[in-house]
Amino acid sequence: MSQAFYNHLENFIKINEIEFASILPFFKIVKVRKKENLLKEGQICKTNFFVLNGCLRMFFINNKGIEQTTEFAIENWWMTDTISYERETPTAFYIQAVEDSEILVIDKHSQEKLLTEFPKIERYFRFIYQRAYAASQMRIKYLYDFTKEEFYDHLCENHPEFVQRVPQYLIASFLGFTPEYLSEIRNKRRS
């Protein structure tokens, strides 16, 4: 696993193997089973998660008691409730494994220590948050601009591997559909 994380870091910063060996102990590797929760509503989100293998999703329980998925993270993506993590306030979200997954976990104290000892990691996380923010700026545009059907088509066109990989009821939960309605759209597209 460590090779994959090393390669990922190298996409953003120059890092040698000695530095990498010193960085690695700041993280823990956690294995989670499909549908296991890494975070539950009301808890303080004390950790930041990086997907080595598998898939996570973030959701909240909406007014109607339905799970509304807001994010997915596959290999090489970070996931946390950023506001709860930074401010140490109770989260409104759940983070759950979509598949059996292998996750790199870092707590806030260790992350701060890592950033102090290895300032180049600031550059890495600056890129990570910059890209996450860029994606969310577009996401907000789509939420205003697209009908749910258009958003589904956009997803199929831009992330076909993702639509194949994630169970359809979770794609429906991400789009704000019922699974039945998603089935209907898929059948329409096929006919």
Added chain:
Amino acid sequence: MSQAFYNHLENFIKINEIEFASILPFFKIVKVRKKENLLKEGQICKTNFFVLNGCLRMFFINNKGIEQTTEFAIENWWMTDTISYERETPTAFYIQAVEDSEILVIDKHSQEKLLTEFPKIERYFRFIYQRAYAASQMRIKYLYDFTKEEFYDHLCENHPEFVQRVPQYLIASFLGFTPEYLSEIRNKRRS
């Protein structure tokens, strides 16, 4: 103006006056008049904007030809189309002054040079993007969870100074209302 930016930086990083004097030349100060565009759809967004005084908004023209506001930035906030800025692709957005404003502007090349010469600025921008991303995670939750009326109430409760400051037709554009519908809601709340 430079004192305000210095104080702002000091909220995030330790910086002395000599360093600050070396950092300042990387930026330009630009004065824009109310309704002047800093960015237009189709352009490549080459600059990152920091509001010293005034207010900016970001919007796109939706399918119905209507301006849909997605973000505002007041004093001490950055604004750019992050994806266009990073990838040098044409933007789907406009950035426009809501009030006569004084803006600190940095282009991508200068920002990269600044980050190389002053690595501590990486830490500053990591915080900036982390907070922007945290806010957008909650924003996406609200877009799924709140009716437009609930979102308006949330805005009034959490950012009353903002609802007072920004013209009502732009608050309507941010919420996805018509200005008439916002008037109706405001009248209902008052009665």
